[in-house]
């Protein structure tokens with residue numbers, strides 16, 4: 001029985017000397033890639049998006065935009081097209097085709113679904129919609145206004161447990177959260193790029209949202225909601241009647257789905273909302289890290305961006321062909337500036353990096369103070385080789401100029417924020433991962449998220465105290481072939 005996030009991490013940790021790492025897949029039970037609601041009325045979303053904002057401009061905005069008053073259907077097309085969309089395909093030697101999306105996903109399993117409650121969108125009846133991303137259409141689930149808090153739009157990001165659990169079993173909930181974090185970040189950056197105000201919420205009532213969306217809560221759950229405020233604070237939301245049984249059945253993705261009790265238990269365990277939402281001043285010291293020296297990392301005057309945000313969304317891929325070319329200083333400074341921008345509160349997570357090959361920077365282990373844009377060093381020497389070995393011997397990681405990692409103290413997190421703090425930390429780690437993917441892409445660099453690692457060994461290499469864990473890692477740096 002899982003009783004806490006620390007328990008869940010212990011239970012799902014990979015260990016070099018014992019099993020736990022997935023070894024075979026039951027192809028007869030492969031989950032559906034797309035959720036289907038046969039027979040619902042659909043509205044097509046245009047793929048024609050004219051959008052030329054640069055990432056540096058988007059993250060440089062101090063506050064979300066001012067008004068959603070002139071919201072149009074074109075805005076909606078941009079939001080959906082830039083948040084969650086198919087971006088290309090790879091043909092496998094065996095004849096299969098893999099469709100890439102605007103977000104990465106552990107194992108390419110894409111557990112996330114996107115729903116939307118709308119009101120006052122010209123050309124779209126107020127209602128609740130499922131976004132069928134494969135066909136790029138909205139499926140009308142119910143009509144009426146289901147926006148709370150005066151929102152004109154509310155997006156709901158859900159995950160279907162079995163999609164990732166099919167491969168990763170009990171460890172899948174980590175990837176459910178990280179993958180969702182990637183998607184939240186795309187959504188939020190897109191809203192910012194359109195100068196739309198927004199509020200993200202990870203602390204809603206799970207049962208109410210499952211009821212509204214017609215989810216089978218043992219199979220599919222909502223992990224985040226993002227609302228776009230309107231001009232009045234009371235939206236006059238309607239009470240949602242129970243949807244027909246067929247909606248609940250749509251959460252099933254394969255004939256013989258197995259259930260993974262640890263996934264359901266950790267989700268239930270983290271149901272209680274956060275205790276406190278004051279910023280935590282010093283999560284770094286809680287992980288047992290006390291850097292011996294700090295360096296300021298200035299933000300470049302001009303970011304060396306090779307493409308705009310919408311091009312980066314299309315071009316983003318997980319690249320693994322890193323080369324030992326030193327990372328130029330200006331690109332390093334730009335990457336750090338993108339990560340340190342103060343629009344992404346990350347008081348549940350500490351960010352650090354192993355520098356392997358950065359112009360003018362001693363190889364070693366560094367930790368970011370995001371508000372100061374500075375890095376504190378704790379270790380010297382090339383540690384990227386060791387980390388590659390720890391990441392299930394993915395040796396290509398040792399070639400990367402930088403290995404970023406996201407860390408938290410699970411015990412402190414629970415004491416400070418309550419059980420739901422775990423969701424906050426993992427979603428934030430995913431958001432930072434997506435920020436890094438996009439930053440690397442606009443700079444013409446490679447990036448790849450890494451969720452597979454021997455947990456205890458990672459904590460040991462980073463010198464974390466026993467209550468702290470590495471949640472996620474992402475490699476970034478020059479690659480052999482970017483295009």
Ligand SMILES: Cc1cc2nc3c(=O)[nH]c(=O)nc-3n(C[C@H](O)[C@H](O)[C@H](O)COP(=O)(O)O)c2cc1C
Pocket residue numbers: 100101103104105106107108175178179182316317318319320394448449450451452
């Ligand atoms: C949470 C997460 C964990 C991942 N872990 C790994 C990993 O351990 N090794 C790896 O090579 N790729 C990893 N990836 C990258 C995925 O394999 C990749 O996103 C997926 O195959 C789709 O390809 P694309 O990102 O190029 O579109 C991870 C991605 C995410 C979001």
